[in-house]
Amino acid sequence: MTENKDSITVDGITFKRYSESKQRAGSTYFRAKVCGKTVYLHVYLWERDHGRKVPKGFVVHHINEDSSDNRPENFQLMTRTNHRKIHGYKRKHPGNPETLRQYPDAWKLSILSRANAPKVEVICLECKNSFKVAHSHAKTTKFCSPRCRTRFYRHNQ
Numbered sequence: 001m002t003e004n005k006d007s008i009t010v011d012g013i014t015f016k017r018y019s020e021s022k023q024r025a026g027s028t029y030f031r032a033k034v035c036g037k038t039v040y041l042h043v044y045l046w047e048r049d050h051g052r053k054v055p056k057g058f059v060v061h062h063i064n065e066d067s068s069d070n071r072p073e074n075f076q077l078m079t080r081t082n083h084r085k086i087h088g089y090k091r092k093h094p095g096n097p098e099t100l101r102q103y104p105d106a107w108k109l110s111i112l113s114r115a116n117a118p119k120v121e122v123i124c125l126e127c128k129n130s131f132k133v134a135h136s137h138a139k140t141t142k143f144c145s146p147r148c149r150t151r152f153y154r155h156n157q
Contacts, residue, residue, distance in 0.1 A: 008041060008070075011048070015041040028067040042067070046075045059083045126152040 007016045008030050015030035030041035046060045047053055049072050054060060061076045061083055062069060078086075119132035122141055126148035133141045143149040 010041065010044070013039075013044070015039075015044075030068075030070070042070050042075060045070055045072065046077070061086070124148050 006018070007014055009015070013032050013034060015032045017028065017030045031038050032041075032044075033039075034044075040060075042062065043054055043060050054077065057080055058077055059080050061078050063074050063076050066074075118135050120135050120138040121130050122133055122138055123130050124144040125142045127144065129144055131144040143152065
C-alpha cells in the first residue's frame, strides 16, 4: 500500500480523496474509478478481505468513525438503517433541537424558518376544498392531493 495525504495505491489501483471538495464524501473518503464505477477504498478493502460484495441494503461502517482509518478491524458491515441511526440522521424532524445541533448555523436558520413559515389558504382546483400551504408555495400549489391532481388532468385533456 503506497500512501500520501490525498492518494493511496492498493493492488495497483490509486484511490484519491479531494480535500478541496465541498461534499463531505469527496473530501474524506478515498475513491477510484474501477470499470467505470466509483469504488470507495473502505468498501474495496472489505470486499477483498471477505471475498464477496457488500450485500444490497448494507454499508461498510468505520467503527471508530475515522474515515481515513481503513484497517480491516475498523470495518463493520451493517444495514443502511442502523448506520443512519448511529450517525443521528433525524432530518425528518426539522424543528427538533437535537437535530439542529448537527447543522451549521446558516442551515439552522433556513430549517427553522421553513418549519415555522406562515401558511396561506389555497382552494383545490378539483375538489374545491381549502387547504394550507407555505407562503412560498401558494402560487404553484393548485391541488390538495396527488389524487385531485390526477383527476383534474384526466378530465381536462
